[in-house]
Amino acid sequence: MSYFVYILSNPARTVLYIGVTNDLERRLHEHGQGLGDAGKFTGRYQCNLLVYFEISPDAVQAIAREKQLKNWSRTKKEWLVGTLNPRWEPIDPRTWQG
Template identity: 65%
Template structure:
């Protein structure tokens, strides 16, 4: 299971999610870009800047909820510690 954070090109909005297949979920976000009915589509959010792997759904959902409760400043610090340049992560080449 994965908890992940996406942002938009201007890094003004964050989206936190959980999935059992990060590659599939990123594809779903990218194909929904521009869809005004969806939060990620409306704000052009499809750039992966942070993720972590957890052993099971219960822990992943708990972590997702924890991160959602954080301030923007704390989320920014987490992302910066993991991905200092906030460059969009390509899972095929990420060496993190």
């Protein structure tokens, strides 16, 4: 099973949310519907655009990476997003060509 570390942003690209999941499409739907504790944050800040994700082979590595990214500066997070998605366009994981 694969795990995903992902970054969401709002339409103005002023807020970043970092999360981890084993089902990216389901989790994006949950964020969009404001479900769960994370949905409170992402709903409040309209943070539902996927701008970055990476795949991890197991949960332990994914959680460690999530914690690492959460400790990064905003500038470093912006750099990371730019490496995969230079225009910060919303990513549809079903059609993403990378």
